[in-house]
Amino acid sequence: MKFRLLTLTTLTAAGIAGSAFAADTVKLGYQLPLTGDTAQYGQDFRKAAEIALTEFNAAGKPFKVEIVFEDSRSDAKEGTNIARKFVDDKEIVGVLGDFTSGVSMAAAQVYKDAGMPQLSQTASHPDYTKISKYQFRNIATQAQEGPYNAKWMAAKGFKNVAVIAEQTDWGQSVVSGFSDAVKANGGTVAFSEFFNRGLKDYRSLISKLERAKPDAIYTGFFYEDGAQFLKQLQQLGIKTPVYSTSAAYSPKLIELAGGAAEGVHLTSNFLPTDPSPNVQHFVDEWKKRSDGAVPGQFPAQAYDAVRIMLAAVEKASPNPTREKVRDALAQTRDFPGVTGKTSFSADREAEKELVKVEVKGGAFVPVAD
Amino acid sequence: MNAFETAAPADGLTRRRGLLVPALILLLVFAALPTLLAGFDRGYFYQIANLALIFVLLSASMHLVTGVAGLLHLGHAAFYGVGAYTAALLTSKLGLGFTVTLPLSGLVAALVAFLVALPTMRLVSIYFAVATLAIGQMLYLVMLNWVDFTKGPNGIIVSKGFELFGFSLSGRLAAYYTVATVVTLSVIAIGRLSHSYYGNALRSIREDDQCADAMGVSTVRLKMEAFTLSAFFAGVAGGLWAHMTGYISPGDFKFSESILILAMVVVGGLGSLPGAVIGALLLILLPEGLRGLGDFRNIMVGLVMFLSILLLPKGLLGEVSALRLVRQQLGAAWRTAGPANGKGEGIGWR
Numbered sequence A: 001m002k003f004r005l006l007t008l009t010t011l012t013a014a015g016i017a018g019s020a021f022a023a024d025t026v027k028l029g030y031q032l033p034l035t036g037d038t039a040q041y042g043q044d045f046r047k048a049a050e051i052a053l054t055e056f057n058a059a060g061k062p063f064k065v066e067i068v069f070e071d072s073r074s075d076a077k078e079g080t081n082i083a084r085k086f087v088d089d090k091e092i093v094g095v096l097g098d099f100t101s102g103v104s105m106a107a108a109q110v111y112k113d114a115g116m117p118q119l120s121q122t123a124s125h126p127d128y129t130k131i132s133k134y135q136f137r138n139i140a141t142q143a144q145e146g147p148y149n150a151k152w153m154a155a156k157g158f159k160n161v162a163v164i165a166e167q168t169d170w171g172q173s174v175v176s177g178f179s180d181a182v183k184a185n186g187g188t189v190a191f192s193e194f195f196n197r198g199l200k201d202y203r204s205l206i207s208k209l210e211r212a213k214p215d216a217i218y219t220g221f222f223y224e225d226g227a228q229f230l231k232q233l234q235q236l237g238i239k240t241p242v243y244s245t246s247a248a249y250s251p252k253l254i255e256l257a258g259g260a261a262e263g264v265h266l267t268s269n270f271l272p273t274d275p276s277p278n279v280q281h282f283v284d285e286w287k288k289r290s291d292g293a294v295p296g297q298f299p300a301q302a303y304d305a306v307r308i309m310l311a312a313v314e315k316a317s318p319n320p321t322r323e324k325v326r327d328a329l330a331q332t333r334d335f336p337g338v339t340g341k342t343s344f345s346a347d348r349e350a351e352k353e354l355v356k357v358e359v360k361g362g363a364f365v366p367v368a369d
Numbered sequence B: 001m002n003a004f005e006t007a008a009p010a011d012g013l014t015r016r017r018g019l020l021v022p023a024l025i026l027l028l029v030f031a032a033l034p035t036l037l038a039g040f041d042r043g044y045f046y047q048i049a050n051l052a053l054i055f056v057l058l059s060a061s062m063h064l065v066t067g068v069a070g071l072l073h074l075g076h077a078a079f080y081g082v083g084a085y086t087a088a089l090l091t092s093k094l095g096l097g098f099t100v101t102l103p104l105s106g107l108v109a110a111l112v113a114f115l116v117a118l119p120t121m122r123l124v125s126i127y128f129a130v131a132t133l134a135i136g137q138m139l140y141l142v143m144l145n146w147v148d149f150t151k152g153p154n155g156i157i158v159s160k161g162f163e164l165f166g167f168s169l170s171g172r173l174a175a176y177y178t179v180a181t182v183v184t185l186s187v188i189a190i191g192r193l194s195h196s197y198y199g200n201a202l203r204s205i206r207e208d209d210q211c212a213d214a215m216g217v218s219t220v221r222l223k224m225e226a227f228t229l230s231a232f233f234a235g236v237a238g239g240l241w242a243h244m245t246g247y248i249s250p251g252d253f254k255f256s257e258s259i260l261i262l263a264m265v266v267v268g269g270l271g272s273l274p275g276a277v278i279g280a281l282l283l284i285l286l287p288e289g290l291r292g293l294g295d296f297r298n299i300m301v302g303l304v305m306f307l308s309i310l311l312l313p314k315g316l317l318g319e320v321s322a323l324r325l326v327r328q329q330l331g332a333a334w335r336t337a338g339p340a341n342g343k344g345e346g347i348g349w350r
Helices: A002-019 A039-058 A076-088 A101-114 A142-155 A169-184 A203-211 A223-235 A251-261 A277-289 A297-316 A322-330 B002-040 B043-068 B076-094 B098-120 B125-145 B172-194 B197-207 B209-214 B219-245 B255-268 B273-311 B322-334
Strands: A024-032 A063-071 A092-096 A118-120 A135-137 A160-166 A188-195 A216-220 A242-244 A265-268 A335-337 A340-344 A355-360 A363-366
Touching: A024 A039, A024 A076, A024 A297, A039 A063, A039 A277, A039 A297, A063 A076, A063 A297, A063 B273, A076 A092, A076 A101, A076 B043, A092 A297, A092 A322, A101 A118, A101 A135, A101 A169, A118 A297, A142 A169, A142 A216, A142 A242, A142 A265, A160 A169, A160 A203, A169 A188, A169 A216, A188 A203, A203 A223, A223 A242, A223 A251, A251 A355, A251 A363, A277 A297, A297 A322, A297 A335, B002 B043, B002 B172, B043 B076, B043 B172, B043 B197, B043 B219, B043 B255, B043 B273, B076 B098, B076 B125, B076 B219, B076 B255, B098 B125, B098 B219, B125 B255, B172 B197, B172 B219, B172 B273, B197 B209, B197 B219, B209 B219, B255 B273
Parallel strands: A024 A063, A024 A092, A092 A118, A118 A135, A160 A188, A160 A216, A216 A242, A242 A265
Antiparallel strands: A265 A355, A335 A340, A355 A363
8 A cells, every 4th residue: 555655656756757847847845644653644644635636737737736745753853854854945835734733833933934834734723823924724723613512512402511632732722612612602511621642441531521410521532532432431321412523523433433423423524425526526536545435524624735735826826936825825715625615814724614413323414403 | 200201102192092083073063064064055954963963962861871870761751851841931931041941951850850769769670660661651741731831732832042141043053053062062071971980880780780789889879860960961952952943742752752762872882972872863864864765764764773783782882782781671570589689689679
C-alpha cells in the first residue's frame, strides 16, 4: 500500500518535473504525520490531497500544481524543521497542515515571520488563527459546534448533562465551548472531566459520571477512544443517551464499537450518502483508492482544504505569491466543498454548516432534530 | 631546574596536541559552520543546526548520569520540559527576557530534580530506572493536567526570542551564536565534571557501587549530585528550545523524547562525552537527511540504531558496553537473597 502510494507520488512528481518546462508549475507544501502514532490520519490526508490534486491538474488549467508532502510525525521539532524547509523553497506559495494543533502552532511561528499562508484541515486550538493573519483552518471550532450541540440537546429536553473529553487542547475547547452554552441556555453541567488519549479502561470514569445522574452525556473524543468508551458503557448496561462532536464522525467508530454505537447522536458537515455530485465523486474516488472504504469527516476536511487552497492559488495567478495567495484565501466565500459551503470569517475561521446525525442500524443517518 | 627544562618540551607537546582537537571543534562551531550557514542562507539549515545543538546538550547532560555514573535514566525529557515551561511561564506571565529565564530554567529544573531525588536516589539498578520512569511520567502529567498553571495541553506561546540584557539576538546568525555559546559552555562544564576525580568517583558507582561504598565514596550523595546537575543542563536546553520555537506544549516532553535522548547516549557510546555529542548529531541529522526516502526514513533510522548496537556494543566511542550495563542493571531484579547477601541485597534499596 505504502509502496504503491510512494511510487505514485514519485511518478506524479517525476511527471510534473518533466513537463515543468512546458507549463508553469506552482508548488504547495503539505506537512502531516505520515509515520508515528497519528500516521493513520496523515495517510488519509495525503490520499485526499492526491485526489484533489489529480483532478485539478487534469482540468486543463494554464498551470500545474505540485504538492510537496513532508512527514512531521506529529512532532513539534520536525514540524518546525519542515516549516523552515518550506519557507526556504521560494517556489512554495502556500502550506497545508499540520494535523495536531500543537505542531501546527509551532510551525505557525515560522510561517508568521515568513509571511507564508498556512491552512490546516484540523487544527482546532482557539489561539491557532490568532497567531497571525497567515493562519487559516478548515474545521468548525468548538466555539461553533459546542453551542449548536447544546441547543440540540436542550431541545431534546436534556437539562442536566455530563461532559467528558480527551485531555488535549481540542478536548479543552470541547468542554468550554459546550459547557458555556449549556449554562447560557439555563441547563446545568452535572459532571465534567478529562481523560488521557488512548485510555483503555473507562469504567471508573463511567461510574463516577453515572453517580451524577445526568440526562445525557456529551463527549469529546476521536473514533478510537470513542469506540472503547461506547463499548464499556454498553457492558455496564448504561442507557444514558450519548452526544458527540464531528471529530468522532468516522465509519471506523461503528466498525470498532459495533452495536455499542447504536443511538449515538453527533454533528457532522460531511455525509458520504449525500447524493450531490461532488460528494459522490469524492466518495467514489476515495473508495477506488481504499479498497471500498467510505471516507470520514477528516479526509473530507482535508480534501476541501486542498481544494480551497488550489482555488486561492488559481485566483492569485498568474504569478501567485505568498501574499497574493493569503489574500485570495481570506476572500474565500461559500466555497462549494464536500463538507458544505465554507467561508472564512474576518478572523480566518471556517464557517461551516452542521448536520445532525444518529447511528441507526450500523450507519450514520441524518436526522431532522 | 634542569629536570623541569628537559621535561618541558614533552609536556608542552602533549598539552598542545591535547588542545588541538578542542580548538578545531571551537573553530568549526564558531567560525566554519556559521560561515557555511550564512553562505547558504537557508532558515532550514539554521533550524537543524540549532535543534542539533540543543539535543547535543540534552545528550551530554544525560551522559553524566547514564554514561558516567551508569544509572539508567528514563525520565530525562521531563527536566527538559520543566526548563522549557519555566522559561515559557516566566516570559508569558511576568514578561521576563531570555537573559533571566535561561539560568532560571536550569535552576528550577535542578531544584525539581533535587526534590524528587531525595526519596529515590537510594534505589539501585532496575529500581532506579523504574523510579526515573515514574518521575518523568509524573512531571509530564503535571504539565498536561495542571491546566490552571501550565495551560495544560493548550501549550504556551513564548512571545520573546533570544536577547542579552535587552539586545535582541533573534536574527538567524545571532540566534545560532546564542545557542552555540550556551551549548558549548555547558558541554565544556560537563566535560570538566566527567574528566576529573569527581567523574572518576561517578565511574566507580557505575563499575561497582558496593565496592565504591566500601572505599568511602558517598554513592547516594554522588548520585543525587549527578542527577541534579544533569537536570540543570537539561533545563537550560529546555529554556533554549522554548525561546527558539516560540510555542511549547507537553507533547514535546513525553516519554519518547527521553528514549530518544537515551538512544543518543547509547549509540554514541556510554561514558564518552564525544560519543554523546556524536550520538545526538547522528540521531537529529540522520532523520532529516533521509527525508527524501519518504515513509522509509524511520525504518532506516531504526536500522542504523539496531546495527550500531549489534556491531558496536560499546557505541561509537563508548567506555562500557550498553548490553553489559543493561545486564548489570536488570540482573539485580532476579538476584535472589541467598545467605551470602541476605541483608536486603537484591531488593533494590540501599
